Amino acid sequence: MKRVFRLEKIFIAQYLKQTMEYKADFFVGVFGVLLNQGLNLVFLKIIFSQIPKLDGWSLQQIIFIYGFALIPKGLDHLFFDNLWAVGQRLVRKGEFDKYLTRPVNPLFHVLVETFQVDAFGELLVGVILLVMTTGTVHWTWVKLLLFILSIPFVTSIYTSLKIGTSAMAFWMKKSGAISYLFYMFNDFARYPVSIFNNVVRWIISFIIPFAFTAFYPASYFLTDKNIVFNLGGLVVISIVLLFISISIWNKGISAYESAGS
Amino acid sequence: MAMIEVSHLQKNFKKTTKAPGLIGAFQSLIHPQYQTFEAVKDLSFEVPQGEILGFIGANGAGKSTTIKMLTGILAPTSGFCRINGKIPQEDRKNYVKDIGVVFGQRTQLWWDLPLQETYSVLKEIYDVPEKEFHKRMDFLNEILDLNEFITSPVRTLSLGQRMRADIAASLLHNPKVLFLDEPTIGLDVSVKDNIRKAIAQINHEEKTTIVLTTHDLDDIELLCNRIFMIDRGSEVFDGTIKELKGQFGRIREVEFELVDSNDGAKLDYSTLPVPVEIRQTGNTVVAKFDDSLVSVPNILKLTLAQVEVKDISVKDADIEEIVRQIFRKEAQEHEQLS
Amino acid sequence: MSSYLRRYRPFIVAGIEEATVYRSNFIIYLLGNTLGAFVTYFLWKAVFTSSANSSLNGFTFPEMVLYIFLSFFTGVLTSSDSSTSVGDEVKDGSIAMRILKPINFAANYFYEEIGNKIINLGLLMLPFFGGIVAYQILGQNAPAVNWINILLYFISAIIAYLINFYFNLCFSFTAFFFRNLWGSNLLKNALVVFMSGTLVPLAFFPAVLQNIFKFLPFSSLLYTPVMMYLGKYSPKMIVSMLFLQIFWLVFFIVLSKIIWYFAIKHLSIQGG
Numbered sequence: 001m002k003r004v005f006r007l008e009k010i011f012i013a014q015y016l017k018q019t020m021e022y023k024a025d026f027f028v029g030v031f032g033v034l035l036n037q038g039l040n041l042v043f044l045k046i047i048f049s050q051i052p053k054l055d056g057w058s059l060q061q062i063i064f065i066y067g068f069a070l071i072p073k074g075l076d077h078l079f080f081d082n083l084w085a086v087g088q089r090l091v092r093k094g095e096f097d098k099y100l101t102r103p104v105n106p107l108f109h110v111l112v113e114t115f116q117v118d119a120f121g122e123l124l125v126g127v128i129l130l131v132m133t134t135g136t137v138h139w140t141w142v143k144l145l146l147f148i149l150s151i152p153f154v155t156s157i158y159t160s161l162k163i164g165t166s167a168m169a170f171w172m173k174k175s176g177a178i179s180y181l182f183y184m185f186n187d188f189a190r191y192p193v194s195i196f197n198n199v200v201r202w203i204i205s206f207i208i209p210f211a212f213t214a215f216y217p218a219s220y221f222l223t224d225k226n227i228v229f230n231l232g233g234l235v236v237i238s239i240v241l242l243f244i245s246i247s248i249w250n251k252g253i254s255a256y257e258s259a260g261s
Numbered sequence: 262m263a264m265i266e267v268s269h270l271q272k273n274f275k276k277t278t279k280a281p282g283l284i285g286a287f288q289s290l291i292h293p294q295y296q297t298f299e300a301v302k303d304l305s306f307e308v309p310q311g312e313i314l315g316f317i318g319a320n321g322a323g324k325s326t327t328i329k330m331l332t333g334i335l336a337p338t339s340g341f342c343r344i345n346g347k348i349p350q351e352d353r354k355n356y357v358k359d360i361g362v363v364f365g366q367r368t369q370l371w372w373d374l375p376l377q378e379t380y381s382v383l384k385e386i387y388d389v390p391e392k393e394f395h396k397r398m399d400f401l402n403e404i405l406d407l408n409e410f411i412t413s414p415v416r417t418l419s420l421g422q423r424m425r426a427d428i429a430a431s432l433l434h435n436p437k438v439l440f441l442d443e444p445t446i447g448l449d450v451s452v453k454d455n456i457r458k459a460i461a462q463i464n465h466e467e468k469t470t471i472v473l474t475t476h477d478l479d480d481i482e483l484l485c486n487r488i489f490m491i492d493r494g495s496e497v498f499d500g501t502i503k504e505l506k507g508q509f510g511r512i513r514e515v516e517f518e519l520v521d522s523n524d525g526a527k528l529d530y531s532t533l534p535v536p537v538e539i540r541q542t543g544n545t546v547v548a549k550f551d552d553s554l555v556s557v558p559n560i561l562k563l564t565l566a567q568v569e570v571k572d573i574s575v576k577d578a579d580i581e582e583i584v585r586q587i588f589r590k591e592a593q594e595h596e597q598l599s
Numbered sequence: 600m601s602s603y604l605r606r607y608r609p610f611i612v613a614g615i616e617e618a619t620v621y622r623s624n625f626i627i628y629l630l631g632n633t634l635g636a637f638v639t640y641f642l643w644k645a646v647f648t649s650s651a652n653s654s655l656n657g658f659t660f661p662e663m664v665l666y667i668f669l670s671f672f673t674g675v676l677t678s679s680d681s682s683t684s685v686g687d688e689v690k691d692g693s694i695a696m697r698i699l700k701p702i703n704f705a706a707n708y709f710y711e712e713i714g715n716k717i718i719n720l721g722l723l724m725l726p727f728f729g730g731i732v733a734y735q736i737l738g739q740n741a742p743a744v745n746w747i748n749i750l751l752y753f754i755s756a757i758i759a760y761l762i763n764f765y766f767n768l769c770f771s772f773t774a775f776f777f778r779n780l781w782g783s784n785l786l787k788n789a790l791v792v793f794m795s796g797t798l799v800p801l802a803f804f805p806a807v808l809q810n811i812f813k814f815l816p817f818s819s820l821l822y823t824p825v826m827m828y829l830g831k832y833s834p835k836m837i838v839s840m841l842f843l844q845i846f847w848l849v850f851f852i853v854l855s856k857i858i859w860y861f862a863i864k865h866l867s868i869q870g871g
Contacts, residue, residue, distance in 0.1 A: 003388075006385060007385055007386070010381070010382055010385050011382070014371060014374060014378060014382055017374055017378065018371070018373045018374055022373075022777075024776055024777055025777050025782060028777050028782040028783050028786060029781065029782030029785075030782075031782075031786060032782045032783065032784075032785035032786035032789065033782075033785065035786060035789045035790070036785055036786075036788075036789040039789050039790075039792075039793045039798070042793075043793075043798050043799055046799055046803050046804070047642070047646055047799075049803075050646060050650055050652075050655050050656075050803075051646055051649040051650045052649075053649060054642075054645055054646065054649055055645045055648070055649060094367075095367070097329070097334050097364070097367075098367075098369055100332075100333060100334045100353065100357075101332055101333070101334065101357050101360070101362045102357060102386055102387075103354045103355070103357050103358045103386065103387060103388075104354070104386055105354070109386075118781070118782055118785075174624065176624075177623075177624045177627035177628050177631070178627060180627070180628060180631045181627050181628075181630055181631040181634075183631070184631040184632070184634040184635060185634060187634065187635055187638045188634075188638050191638070191641075191642060191645075195641050195642065195644065195645035196641050197641070200637070200641070254336055256334070256335070257274060257335065258325075258326075258329050258334055258335055
């Protein structure tokens with residue numbers, strides 16, 4: 001475990017040095033994320049200029065859900081973004097060979113190799129939104145603790161979906177499109193599930209469980225209701241998903257065919 | 262016990278076959294058709310410790326697939342390989358500490374960072390102790406002359422420098438076996454020479470077993486004690502360079518630039534005991550012959566005695582040519598048998 | 600004309616072949632983007648349910664449904680990414696291979712993309728456009744099908760595609776400054792999606808912003824054709840909007856030529 005942290009540290013340091021070689025890129029990335037999220041907020045504002053409440057939820061509450069969603073999403077983006085490269089490039093071009101000739105777990109090696117500083121934009125916006133709307137939540141010490149504890153589980157849902165879908169590349173050579181498809185379900189997560197029809201609701205709760213990355217846990221913090229489903233469900237789904245995705249990954253590695261002759 | 266032991270190694274790939282055109286694309290989407298392709302067929306050989314094995318074959322012969330199985334990247338369909346007593350696919354993480362791998366067409370260096378950063382990361386990855394690391398860097402420096410560019414970002418290195426840096430990266434953890442896949446590809450003659458010297462020195466000083474794939478016969482000639490040649494996945498030759506030449510001869514070409522193009526007709530090699538093929542285009546005459554039967558100096562002497570020559574260049578036949586020749590021979594034998 | 604076509608035909612064919620090879624990829628990406636349209640649909644449905652009014656800023660709910668799916672369809676129709684690599688290719692010198700061919704540099708990318716589009720639209724037209732028309736015929740209170748509007752829509756959408764092509768070509772030269780294409784594309788897309796009316800009809804913005812956005816090139820990319828389809832413009836407006844589109848098209852063609860001129864100079868200086 002100590003070695004894991006040491007490697008993580010050294011890889012982050014390397015990546016930062018690399019990023020500093022191209023400072024303009026750092027700013028364009030962070031600024032892009034900030035602008036993107038900022039415009040999403042304007043969109044919400046426009047919608048709420050037409051109505052007082054969306055299906056019973058106030059603008060403040062929706063913004064809280066939004067902010068909550070951004071923290072784990074940003075963490076996943078910050079630490080585990082290299083998984084996209086597995087599905088898009090590394091396997092197809094045979095660059096994955098490198099990871100298999102090193103005395104380190106290949107999944108871990110892939111994960112630590114990048115440190116996507118663009119994600120600071122998401123984390124920053126997330127924190128600002130949460131601070132802005134903190135008044136909508138009735139905070140207790142227990143709740144604060146649950147809030148902090150829920151973040152790694154939510155992050156793990158994002159990462160597991162990326163591990164599982166990028167591992168498809170071991171069979172299909174290219175699986176970026178599938179990761180993308182899964183990721184798009186993420187858009188559903190930021191709104192109250194009650195606005196969707198039953199099919200969508202079912203999919204985002206149990207198949208591609210993005211509802212657990214934002215709306216369900218956030219709704220517990222906002223309403224104090226259904227802790228067993230909203231947080232208990234999060235823990236169960238997150239663990240099951242991690243387990244499934246790692247077994248897909250391990251199966252994938254033994255099916256890896258490299259590239260070239 | 263042999264350092265590398267390969268036994269009945271086989272690798273099959275499934276290939277999707279697709280009928281041409283739109284309909285074919287659609288069919289393969291709905292109902293994909295597979296075809297099995299044997300990339301490596303029943304290979305067996307052993308390599309003792311300290312040997313440099315030249316692993317050769319034409320493009321697509323199955324060289325890389327074999328190397329990838331030996332290095333633990335691919336799992337064999339059947340058979341096994343055992344290196345330093347370990348089966349790569351069984352305990353990969355432990356196994357790869359014993360080996361170093363260089364793929365000439367790819368780099369494992371951190372592209373945007375000064376070269377030495379790569380080494381400090383690899384030090385962590387391979388868990389090399391601090392003291393050992395410094396000793397090792399000094400040694401590699403001495404052999405590969407890294408000092409002149411160790412602080413430059415990798416992307417600014419020349420191809421030759423990059424290759425030296427890559428070889429050093431693969432040797433940092435003092436591996437027992439070194440796999441070099443096309444280590445001299447794309448380099449110019451003097452750089453190739455430096456790399457070869459370094460490889461020979463490492464092999465000599467550390468008794469590192471080396472498996473080398475290459476298209477360059479000079480690499481083989483200068484480095485390898487032994488050659489293992491495959492074609493279409495099967496072994497076609499295993500032995501020394503001398504034996505290869507003895508068995509298959511070696512085609513060489515000498516190119517002469519004549520002062521007077523009419524002199525071409527005067528050339529006569531019929532006094533030699535073997536046939537010499539002559540081709541003339543303009544002022545240039547190319548003589549092609551088997552140099553295990555007649556030496557290059559002999560050809561030169563005979564030619565210079567007959568005509569006036571402005572320029573001479575001696576060319577090697579490449580691996581592809583030898584393989585082609587072997588196959589011609591096998592095909593002939595096959596015909597004779599049937 | 601026929602020799603002109605003969606010269607570019609190989610590019611169109613190459614584009615078609617490429618599109619068939621990456622077919623499944625295209626379909627999956629498309630499905631992903633369709634999800635986005637459905638999120639927007641459900642969101643607006645909830646908005647209209649929560650609102651006391653039956654029409655918001657001049658949009659009834661059926662009109663809004665049309666707007667959402669039309670803007671999605673238009674987005675795919677007018678998308679252009681073949682030229683996103685031009686800047687990169689100029690920077691690293693690989694553009695040389697393209698310049699060597701005796702044809703206009705932009706045409707290279709353009710005809711490849713046309714080939715791609717023929718295939719992709721062939722796939723899309725029936726389910727999406729058919730779906731939109733079917734909704735108009737079958738849906739309750741849905742706006743009736745108007746063939747003149749549909750014709751205007753396609754004219755406007757084709758101009759929108761051309762603007763988008765040249766806009767992206769100009770934008771690709773930012774590769775000279777940024778290596779982080781993900782970041783600069785995110786930045787661009789966020790702005791385009793917002794100011795073109797993809798996220799929300801421009802009519803929902805405060806009046807000041809609305810007037811600014813209307814004259815910026817982005818509304819020409821999406822908002823204009825969609826509004827034509829919905830029949831929201833008077834005949835006079837239609838003419839002036841088409842003129843505005845053509846103005847922006849000419850603007851980006853000229854701009855791309857200017858940038859190209861300087862970029863190629865850079866190429867010869869660098870000896871790329």
